[in-house]
Amino acid sequence: MSVDREQLAHAMVELTTRLVADGTDPASLLRTATRSLGEVTGASAAGLLVADPRGGVEVLAASDDTSRFLELLQTLTGEGPCVDCIRTGEIVAAPHLDAVDPARWPAFRLAASAGGFAAVHAFPLRLRGRTLGGVNVFHTRPRELGREELAAAQALADLAVLGMTVESGDRREARLAETTLAVLNGRVRVAQAVGMVAAARDLDPGAARVLLQAHADRTRATTGEVAGAITGGTLDPALVAAASPSLSTSAAGRLAEDG
Numbered sequence: 314m315s316v317d318r319e320q321l322a323h324a325m326v327e328l329t330t331r332l333v334a335d336g337t338d339p340a341s342l343l344r345t346a347t348r349s350l351g352e353v354t355g356a357s358a359a360g361l362l363v364a365d366p367r368g369g370v371e372v373l374a375a376s377d378d379t380s381r382f383l384e385l386l387q388t389l390t391g392e393g394p395c396v397d398c399i400r401t402g403e404i405v406a407a408p409h410l411d412a413v414d415p416a417r418w419p420a421f422r423l424a425a426s427a428g429g430f431a432a433v434h435a436f437p438l439r440l441r442g443r444t445l446g447g448v449n450v451f452h453t454r455p456r457e458l459g460r461e462e463l464a465a466a467q468a469l470a471d472l473a474v475l476g477m478t479v480e481s482g483d484r485r486e487a488r489l490a491e492t493t494l495a496v497l498n499g500r501v502r503v504a505q506a507v508g509m510v511a512a513a514r515d516l517d518p519g520a521a522r523v524l525l526q527a528h529a530d531r532t533r534a535t536t537g538e539v540a541g542a543i544t545g546g547t548l549d550p551a552l553v554a555a556a557s558p559s560l561s562t563s564a565a566g567r568l569a570e571d572g
Contacts, residue, residue, distance in 0.1 A: 316328065317444050318478045323352075327345060327349060338377045341359055341398050341535075342473055343363075343373055343446075343473055344373075344374040344438070344450070345420050345473075346361075346469055346470060346472070346473035347359050347360070347374050347376070347448050348363045348376065349469050350436060350448050350450055350466045350469050350470065351376060351466050353418070353454070353462065353463055353466055353469065354434065354450045354452075354458055354466050356450035356451055356452055356480060357430070357447060357451055357452055357453045357455070358375075358376045358377065358379060358380040358430070358450075358451040359374075359380060359449060359450045359451065360372065360374065360375040360380040360381065360383065360384040360395070360414075360448070360451075361374040361375070361378045361384070361444055361446060361447070361448050361449070362384055362387065362388065362395045362399065362447050362449075363445065363446035364398060364399055364444070364445050364446055365498070366496055367569075369388065370384045370387070370388050370395075370396065370399060371388060371497055371501070372384040372385050372388060372556065373446070375447075378429040378430070379430075380426070380428075380449070380451055381429075382424065383421065383424055383425055383449070383451070384418060384449065386421060386424055387421060390420050390421070392419070392420060392421055392422040393418050394416045394418070394421070394433050394434070394435040394449060395435045395448075395449045396447075396449040397435065397442070397448065398436065398437050398444070398445070398447040399436035399437065399444050399445075399447045401437075401460045402437050402442075402443075402444040403437065403438055403446075404434065404436055404437065404463060404467060405435040406434050406457070406458065406463075407432060407433050407434070408434075408456055408457035408458070409455045409457075410422055410425055410426060410429070410430065410431055410432060410433060410434045410455075411426070411431070411433065411490075411539050425451070425518055429453050430451045430452065430453060430454040431452060431454050432452040432455050432457075432468075433449055433450070433451050433452070434449070434450050434455065434458055435447050435448065435449050435450075436450075436465075436466050437465050437467075437470065438470050438471075438473065438474050439469075439470075439471065441476065443474070443509050445474065446500065448466075448470055449539045471548070497538070499537045502537065502540045502541055503525075503536060503540040505536065505540070505543075505544050506524055506525060506539065506540035506541075506543040506544050506550070507521045507522045507540075508521070509543055509544070509550040510524055510543070510550045510553050510554045511550070511554075511565055512550070512555075513549075513550040513551040513554040514529060514551070514555070516553035516554065521554065524553055525539055525540065525553055525555055533558075539553070
């Protein structure tokens with residue numbers, strides 16, 4: 314199938330707007346790229362794995378709980394399309410999951426089918442011959458992406474990587490490793506802050522995350538900045554937990570992406 318030009322243009326505008334914005338959050342940039350890949354390929358869900366410079370792979374983003382579970386499963390079993398994509402640096406396509414060799418990705422195939430997915434594609438995040446992560450897009454029906462769709466999705470993935478590495482030469486690789494570690498550490502801080510907010514008011518983690526994001530919206534801060542203030546002791550989690558604002562549409566959308 315051919316690419317929806319209007320949809321591709323919208324995805325490019327959204328991604329490049331983030332690239333030129335001052336203080337672009339790398340994690341936010343990658344989540345935007347993941348969402349854009351899903352939209353351009355007409356996917357029902359999408360997820361992102363990054364290669365941890367310390368070894369292994371980590372889940373960075375997912376569009377829903379099912380895709381988040383499938384991404385996590387790949388990190389635990391070391392098998393799946395995104396893991397293969399990171400290992401080879403090539404696009405991995407499974408337009409008919411039920412036609413995949415049963416010996417390939419056995420745990421992933423069963424879980425993906427149980428989750429209602431019938432097709433999956435994985436696109437590498439590449440820089441100078443190294444693969445630093447991968448984006449999975451999932452379809453609920455068998456789906457073979459056309460040449461234009463594959464090229465457009467890979468271009469979005471490449472653009473996101475370039476946006477995270479402003480230096481030239483070898484320094485670009487070091488910069489991306491530093492950024493990846495910062496993103497992973499930021500996720501740990503957010504998880505810790507959510508736990509502290511939840512404990513302050515005996516909330517479940519989902520509700521605590523809503524309150525944390527709402528506080529970030531009210532104060533025009535990033536989620537990471539609010540989490541850092543809570544874990545660093547400069548913001549009382551009880552103050553965040555005490556407020557019960559209605560979550561804005563934009564905040565709800567970001568909340569689903571943050572994982």
